[in-house]
Amino acid sequence: MALTEFSLIQQFFADATQKRQDVIVDIGDDCAVLSCPADSDIAISIDTLVSGIHFFPDVDPHTLGHKSLAVGLSDLAAMGATPAWFTLALTIPSLDEKWLSAFASGMAELADQHNIQLVGGDTTKGPLTISIQVHGLVKKGAQLQRNHAKSSDKIYVTGTLGDAGAALQKRLASWQPEELSEKDWSFLNKRLEQPIPQVNISREIQPFVNAAIDISDGVLADLGHILEASGKGARIYLGKIPLSSSLQKLDKAKAWQLALNSGDDYELCFTVPAEHVQALETLNLDIQQIGEITEEQKIVLLDEQGQPSVLDITSKGYDHFV
Amino acid sequence: MALTEFSLIQQFFADATQKRQDVIVDIGDDCAVLSCPADSDIAISIDTLVSGIHFFPDVDPHTLGHKSLAVGLSDLAAMGATPAWFTLALTIPSLDEKWLSAFASGMAELADQHNIQLVGGDTTKGPLTISIQVHGLVKKGAQLQRNHAKSSDKIYVTGTLGDAGAALQKRLASWQPEELSEKDWSFLNKRLEQPIPQVNISREIQPFVNAAIDISDGVLADLGHILEASGKGARIYLGKIPLSSSLQKLDKAKAWQLALNSGDDYELCFTVPAEHVQALETLNLDIQQIGEITEEQKIVLLDEQGQPSVLDITSKGYDHFV
Structure with a gap:
């Protein structure tokens, strides 16, 4: 079967991560729909990794999948937020099933450790570029910010x-x-x-x-x-x-x-x-x-x-x- | 002043869009923190536009800024969600202040029409690629999905x-x-x-x-x-x-x-x-x-x-x- 853009996210990524109860509409519609607990706010961060800038083009795709998500999880950790959902915008030069499969499994392994679900994505053709947005939950008022350091801390x-x-x-x-x-x-x-x-x-x-x-x-x-x-x-x-x-x-x-x-x-x-x-x-x-x-x-x-x-x-x- | 990555989002984009009350932490920290009303869920969609695939490399950056956001707003409309926040992951080959300024203004004009605020982003060096994630609010249970069409509709x-x-x-x-x-x-x-x-x-x-x-x-x-x-x-x-x-x-x-x-x-x-x-x-x-x-x-x-x-x-x- 020829792989098409429409089936790509579905085939390699849609079931890559565990399902959460708070995902109302999952991958496959115009938007994902997510439910936030009333006592929490949502912390989000988006990061892009470009081949040749942030990683070596010959990097093992399994570790690249791990690292692409780890960067975002680290931002959530810095904010004191609990991981919940992420999206993946993947630009790839060609359909390499072996590469995609390894990339997805590296990402999914880390995702499952932190109970964060992939809820949306976009795949396009072009120079290898990975943008991931992570979403975490943080109790209202409990986020850790950069601007609250005090003298003698x-x-x-x-x-x-x-x-x-x-x-x-x-x-x-x-x-x-x-x-x-x-x-x-x-x-x-x-x-x-x-x-x-x-x-x-x-x-x-x-x-x-x-x-x-x-x-x-x-x-x-x-x-x-x-x-x-x-x-x-x-x-x-x-x-x-x-x-x-x-x-x-x-x-x-x-x-x-x-x-x-x-x-x-x-x-x-x-x-x-x-x-x-x-x-x-x-x-x-x-x-x-x-x-x-x-x-x-x-x-x-x-x-x-x-x-x-x-x-x-x-x-x-x-x-x-x- | 030399432009640096750290000041890029700040200079061109941080104040490009109107400020919303429900943005608890704005651009400039590890994450943005956003408040969702108790009666609503959050609808999200991410789209990537790649130069030479989704737009002509010589396209007017002002209209490109408009279109990059319009694509996401269209997904929110299809879901019945009211626009709230968006993030921008921008990969650019070089720092072209004139280009960035026009791109930002095209994006901001459309953003202001729909009261959607830019709350985060990432800028990296590489082939021109624009990923935008939009976030909208939809009353719980009121989202419009693809899978609910009935015979004789x-x-x-x-x-x-x-x-x-x-x-x-x-x-x-x-x-x-x-x-x-x-x-x-x-x-x-x-x-x-x-x-x-x-x-x-x-x-x-x-x-x-x-x-x-x-x-x-x-x-x-x-x-x-x-x-x-x-x-x-x-x-x-x-x-x-x-x-x-x-x-x-x-x-x-x-x-x-x-x-x-x-x-x-x-x-x-x-x-x-x-x-x-x-x-x-x-x-x-x-x-x-x-x-x-x-x-x-x-x-x-x-x-x-x-x-x-x-x-x-x-x-x-x-x-x-x-």
Whole structure:
């Protein structure tokens, strides 16, 4: 059977994800119709991944399916929203059934972990481009915003930083330090290609957080967005930056540079008022306090000897157009 | 000032549309947060337009901005939903401020007519691709679906059909019959490039409709979707197909072919039970009854002499991949 545009979403994607009770009209009509609980608002985010810009054209389609959805789930986590539904606008150069099948299964596996249902989509012919919009539910007034950081809030991050950046640097710049083994590269590549969105941690930290963002452009750039939106500055203790055992094998300055400035980690960065720190720490989450919010609008980095270096907080991370 | 990705949405789009009270968190955070009234569900649809596939690369960016949003508004109209919010994922090859400004203004003009607010977006570098997701509000249970057509329902369409198709054929096939004047072409091109989504008519017909769809792939193909989803057939009276004064100048067979099979009209096709016809007709809307739903699953076309020709309803309209 020849595949047609009309059957494409149906064949590969319509039953890819679990069905939710709150989907009133599913894929196959002019619109999907979705029911929002009366006590919640809807959080939405749309992201586009373009071949050759956001991923290598030869990337494994299964991991690409994972990552395309993970990016959106990470935005929901940063907002404190519970995943509910997503849509997929897929532009592909040709109908490659094997590729589509792998892409759909990578996406569906992650979707099922978070009970998020694919409810609509569009497939068109053209250069490979993936736009996904995620929709989550957040109790009214409980969303985590960027602009609520307060002076003396403690700054936390989840997981470890810089791993995806290391994998990217190897691929782009043929950087391959002898300290890192095959096993390290396998770990680092997985961090780049299959990031784990911090949806579960988001749920747990929500009661304690003043401001939050996900780390897609490097913690300095993304913390910078919190600081700009909140009109604050920050003090960061380099020795507290969480590094994976792979990155710990590197020269410290190199590891910190990767951790601070490279993107694609999809960890969370959030601020917590001092009075909530104890309650938060007793949860034993995979989080690390790395500094605190300050009144003066700059980022001060302190090394392990307490020596400061000052960065202008207008530093912006990766920009496709610069 | 150099334009950067971070400022792009802010500069050209953030204030392009009117602000709504139900937008809790606007552009500029990880997610937008939106409030849905307790008596309503949310209808969503995502569509992608690719340069060279859905529009000519040299198209006026102002009309492209209009059309990109009109396509989504037409889906909301077909669902009986009132426009509320939209997101824009824009992939552009370079930062052309003049182009972006015209695109944004074309989009904003139509948005303001329908009180729909831009609440999020993503801009990336790559081949020109526009994905827009629209969100509308529909009273719980009141959505218009494709699969509710009943036998002996009257079939209606809005406006006139085939105009966009005529303009497209001229451009693609250098088809230029002598009957049509400069003024005709100006009208037909406007129908192609700046379709008017039938949001207002949708609101008025809603109480009377069993099934509805918008006509993006030609009325035969789109009515075909209603028939397939509803398990019905249809009888269509060719003499009743609404034709613009421009298309009335053409040979009838040619005009009907354009009206039945060409896409991009963005009119509505809907079915109405006989008992509601009188109430509907007294509204004096720009709609035309063109036939009726039948039990047998095929489309029968009747010409002005009552001569039938039978089409298989699996005819599917335009498909990028075939």
